[in-house]
Amino acid sequence: VNRPAWHDPGPKTVLGKTGRFDGSEVLDILLARDETAEFVAGKLWREFVSSSPDAVEVRRLGAVFRDAKYEVKPVMRALLLSEAFWAPENRGALVKSPVELVVGMLRVFDVRPMDLRAAAIVCAVLGQNPFAPPNVKGWPGGEAWINSATLLGRKQAVERLLRNDDRAAPQAMPAMDMRAPAGSREERLRRAMERGLAAYQVDWARWTRAAPEGEKLQHLLLALEPAHEIPAAATGPERARRLAGDPVFQLK
Amino acid sequence: MDRRDFLRFTAVAPAVAILPRLAAAASEGRRLLILVELKGGNDGLNTVVPYADANYERLRPRLAIAREQVIALDERTGLHPSLEPMLATWKDGKLAVVQGLGYPDPNLSHFRSIEIWDTASKSDEYLDTGWLARALTRSPSPKGFAADGIVVGSADLGPLAGGTARTIALTNPDQFVRNARLAQGEGEGRNAALRHILKVESDVQQSARRIAARANSAPLFPRDPSAMPCAPRPSLPPTRRGVSAIRLTLAGFDTHANQLGLHATLLRQLGEGLAALRAALEEVGRWDDTLVATYSEFGRRPRGNQSNGTDHGTAGSPLRDGRRRARRDSSVPPRRWAASTATATCRTPSISGGTTRHSSRDGGKPTRRRCWARATKPCPARLIS
Numbered sequence: 001v002n003r004p005a006w007h008d009p010g011p012k013t014v015l016g017k018t019g020r021f022d023g024s025e026v027l028d029i030l031l032a033r034d035e036t037a038e039f040v041a042g043k044l045w046r047e048f049v050s051s052s053p054d055a056v057e058v059r060r061l062g063a064v065f066r067d068a069k070y071e072v073k074p075v076m077r078a079l080l081l082s083e084a085f086w087a088p089e090n091r092g093a094l095v096k097s098p099v100e101l102v103v104g105m106l107r108v109f110d111v112r113p114m115d116l117r118a119a120a121i122v123c124a125v126l127g128q129n130p131f132a133p134p135n136v137k138g139w140p141g142g143e144a145w146i147n148s149a150t151l152l153g154r155k156q157a158v159e160r161l162l163r164n165d166d167r168a169a170p171q172a173m174p175a176m177d178m179r180a181p182a183g184s185r186e187e188r189l190r191r192a193m194e195r196g197l198a199a200y201q202v203d204w205a206r207w208t209r210a211a212p213e214g215e216k217l218q219h220l221l222l223a224l225e226p227a228h229e230i231p232a233a234a235t236g237p238e239r240a241r242r243l244a245g246d247p248v249f250q251l252k
Numbered sequence: 253m254d255r256r257d258f259l260r261f262t263a264v265a266p267a268v269a270i271l272p273r274l275a276a277a278a279s280e281g282r283r284l285l286i287l288v289e290l291k292g293g294n295d296g297l298n299t300v301v302p303y304a305d306a307n308y309e310r311l312r313p314r315l316a317i318a319r320e321q322v323i324a325l326d327e328r329t330g331l332h333p334s335l336e337p338m339l340a341t342w343k344d345g346k347l348a349v350v351q352g353l354g355y356p357d358p359n360l361s362h363f364r365s366i367e368i369w370d371t372a373s374k375s376d377e378y379l380d381t382g383w384l385a386r387a388l389t390r391s392p393s394p395k396g397f398a399a400d401g402i403v404v405g406s407a408d409l410g411p412l413a414g415g416t417a418r419t420i421a422l423t424n425p426d427q428f429v430r431n432a433r434l435a436q437g438e439g440e441g442r443n444a445a446l447r448h449i450l451k452v453e454s455d456v457q458q459s460a461r462r463i464a465a466r467a468n469s470a471p472l473f474p475r476d477p478s479a480m481p482c483a484p485r486p487s488l489p490p491t492r493r494g495v496s497a498i499r500l501t502l503a504g505f506d507t508h509a510n511q512l513g514l515h516a517t518l519l520r521q522l523g524e525g526l527a528a529l530r531a532a533l534e535e536v537g538r539w540d541d542t543l544v545a546t547y548s549e550f551g552r553r554p555r556g557n558q559s560n561g562t563d564h565g566t567a568g569s570p571l572r573d574g575r576r577r578a579r580r581d582s583s584v585p586p587r588r589w590a591a592s593t594a595t596a597t598c599r600t601p602s603i604s605g606g607t608t609r610h611s612s613r614d615g616g617k618p619t620r621r622r623c624w625a626r627a628t629k630p631c632p633a634r635l636i637s
Contacts, residue, residue, distance in 0.1 A: 051444065093443045127407045134408075135363035143448045147409060148428075148456045149421035151449065155434035186405050186423040227439035227446065247439065247449045 031070065038062035041075060049084050050093045051142050057084060092223030092251040095145045098126035100252060101154060105161055105244070108220065109202045110210070118196025125186075125193045126153050146250065153190070154250060160197040162241045164204070204237045211240070222248045268532045282394060284542040285384075285497040286529065289410060290522070292506030293362065295562050296551035296569035298515055299335070300349050304328040307554070315511055315556040325349070334519035337527035338571070347571065354567030358550060362506070362564075365549040370410045381414030384497055388417035393496045398462035399455065406501040418455045425463055432460030500525075505548060509559035522546070526571075546570045 011020050014029050021029070030036050041061035045053040061082075065075040084090055096104065102122050106113065113119065120130050127150050133139055146154075212220055217239060218230075226246040234242050243249065298315065301322045302308050309316045322330035323339055329349070331338060341347040357375035359365045368375060372383035381389075388400040401412040403421040412419040422428040437457035441447030502522060507515050526544060533539040551568035 089443070093445055095445050095449070135361075137363055140408075143445060144408075144413075146449055146452055147403075147407075147419070147421045148452055148459070149403075149423065150407070151452050152428065152431040152434055152456065156431055159434060190423065190427075224442060224446070227441070227450065228436055245434070247436070247446060247453060250449055251445055 034059075034062060034066065037066040037070070037075075041065055041079075044075065044079055045084075046094075046142065048079060049082075050090045054084060057082060092248060094252050095141075095143055096250055096252045097139070097141065097145060098123040098128035098150075098154075099130060101126070101250070102157065105158065106200070109162065109240075110207055111161070111200050111202055113200055115199070118193070118199055121189060121192050121196050122157050125189050126150050126157070151250075153193075155245065157193065157197060158244050158249065159241075160194065161200055162202060162237075162244055164237065164241070202237075207240075208236055211236075213239075218243060222246065223251050224248045268528055271529075271532045271536055271538070282397075282494060282496055284495070284533075284538055286542060286544045287384075287411065287497065287499045288522070288526070288544065288546045289366075289406075289499065289501045290505045290518075290546055290548040291366075291501055291503040292548070293365075293550045293552055293564055294505045294518075294546075294548040294568055295507060295511065295515060296351070296548075296565075296567065297554055298511070299332055299519060299571075300325075300351060300569040301330050301332060302328060303330050311555040313556070314560055315562065332516070332519050334516045335523040337523040341527070341530060349569055349571055351569045352567045353570055354550070358566040360550065360564040360566070362549055366410070369547060369549060370413070372411075382409065382411035384411040384499075385409075385413055385415035385417040385419070388412075388496060389415040392417075393494065396462075397494045397496065398459045399495055401497040401499065402495055403499045404501070406499070410499055410501075412497065412499060418459070420455060420459045428456075429460045429464045432456050432464075435460075507552070508557065508561040508563060511556075511561040543572065545572050 009020060011018055014021060014026055015033070017029055019025075038058050038061075041058045041064075042053045044061070045058060061075055061078055064078045065071075068074040079085060102119050105111070106119065123130055127145060128139055139145075211217060213235070218226070221240065221243040226243060226248050228246055230239060230242045230246075297308070297312075298317055301317050303317070303319050303322045303324070304327060317332055321333045323333060323336060324330040325342065329351070331342075338347055355368060355375060359368060359375055367373070367378075370382050371379035373379045384401060393400045399420045400417040401409075401419040403409050403412055403419060405423050406421070409419050409421060420428070435453035435456040437450075437454040439450050439453075441450045502518065502525070504514070504518055529544060530539060533542050547570050548568050551565040552562035553565040555562075557563050
């Protein structure tokens with residue numbers, strides 16, 4: 001809806017250029033600058049490589065992005081083929097976001113949920129309510145994902161999902177308790193997470209048939225050597241549980 | 253228990269529950285700071301009401317608190333009726349109100365403005381660490397403290413974020429202690445991210461041990477605020493498990509629409525919560541060396557909007573509570589309350605950091621908001637005590 005009366009049509013100065021710009025002309029001014037592509041390249045770096053972007057590389061990737069007329073594929077290709085992406089010191093250097101952790105677990109342990117509501121609630125408890133960032137700036141990400149509350153929440157989610165019990169997996173979400181529960185919003189969410197995770201279950205028999213063992217299992221689950229030693233006696237599902245309980249499981 | 257009842261008490265309940273475990277000792281001369289964040293931008297003018305000023309009712313024909321309902325503090329200023337539980341503290345001379353507290357070049361976006369408050373940065377400066385985290389890094393808590401700071405019921409650590417300070421975030425102390433077994437608390441970090449995780453694990457372990465090992469396990473506070481214990485219990489044996497700062501968050505203060513009832517409920521939660529905190533602190537013998545302070549990202553505009561609410565303003569009127577409240581300030585009271593309790597700006601909220609959905613409805617008419625307080629210079633904050 002265009003409401004001309006709500007607009008100020010007077011001349012404006014944007015980054016040194018003055019004129020009567022409309023919205024897309026302002027975007028053109030932004031896109032004409034190197035910083036715009038470098039800003040995006042820096043964000044990609046923090047998502048895929050490390051939390052400390054290399055200024056020279058970010059300039060190079062920014063140029064690739066801009067030269068390709070802001071096509072995403074070329075800059076992703078350049079990023080994923082860069083030496084930094086493959087450098088050993090950048091392995092496991094980033095903290096998984098709650099969505100990466102939860103979806104990653106469901107996939108790697110081959111959980112096939114009927115209903116993703118519980119997964120969304122887990123993400124919310126861990127600080128990432130899907131599609132609802134705290135503000136226009138988005139989630140701060142990186143190490144800010146981890147504080148004492150969210151770290152214990154992550155570990156609890158891992159433990160609950162990978163629990164060892166023989167009950168048949170329920171087919172759907174258990175009925176929500178409709179009584180007004182006591183406690184703060186955080187507490188109610190946390191209880192909803194615990195209830196919801198009860199609906200998810202790893203089929204350990206199926207998983208064991210397909211799962212790798214030893215070294216390969218570790219490489220499947222962890223980006224780095226575990227921080228704590230896993231006893232050799234722990235095998236199969238028990239080994240998987242211990243690897244997923246290791247702090248390194250929080251990294252990507 | 254109806255919804256209002258439990259809402260009322262939960263914002264401070266975890267803090268109240270944890271106080272006897274952590275604050276039961278005036279440890280090694282370290283005082284306790286309790287910060288209460290009023291998230292969303294609390295309306296300072298309806299919290300501490302300038303009831304004697306004609307402008308107040310003129311600008312808020314539908315939002316002004318009726319003069320006879322205001323709890324008068326002096327001949328010009330009074331508290332919102334919902335803050336009645338604070339009256340006892342006021343009469344004891346233990347409550348101070350700072351009117352018109354803001355910062356130069358105020359930012360009207362929620363997240364940027366709270367970032368400025370939390371990091372104590374200039375308006376155009378970006379800092380990574382919270383002001384309390386910096387202070388606690390410079391002056392760490394005594395050995396044996398469960399943590400430097402505790403953040404209750406909020407995902408972000410606010411003024412306690414970053415630095416080397418040990419900050420614990422929790423929503424429920426018992427659950428925290430139960431889950432702490434999941435943290436292993438040792439190991440070698442090969443990169444910064446892993447070192448951070450291992451530090452949090454080890455902080456969790458240390459704190460949980462100390463929180464769990466409390467001297468008195470009787471529930472100190474019943475859920476029902478009316479059943480509050482009034483007689484102090486026998487004092488707990490002195491311990492060294494302390495904490496330097498606690499931050500609580502009470503959300504929902506972004507009252508763009510239908511403010512009157514909403515704000516009354518919020519302030520009742522605040523008033524009862526602060527009274528409960530005081531009772532808890534007195535019970536553990538810490539009231540004398542504790543400062544409780546409220547803060548908010550900004551205040552709200554003096555003029556009400558078309559949706560019976562108020563839009564983002566600049567300065568607010570935080571409260572200081574506790575025997576350690578700030579001393580009477582010598583600053584001159586501003587000539588006009590409006591200039592200081594909430595300096596209005598001409599900016600409409602729709603341009604403040606993507607908060608378009610908050611903008612007031614002006615019936616589609618492009619009204620040009622008159623900015624009657626713009627000409628007045630920023631005044632020193634006025635402190636009533």
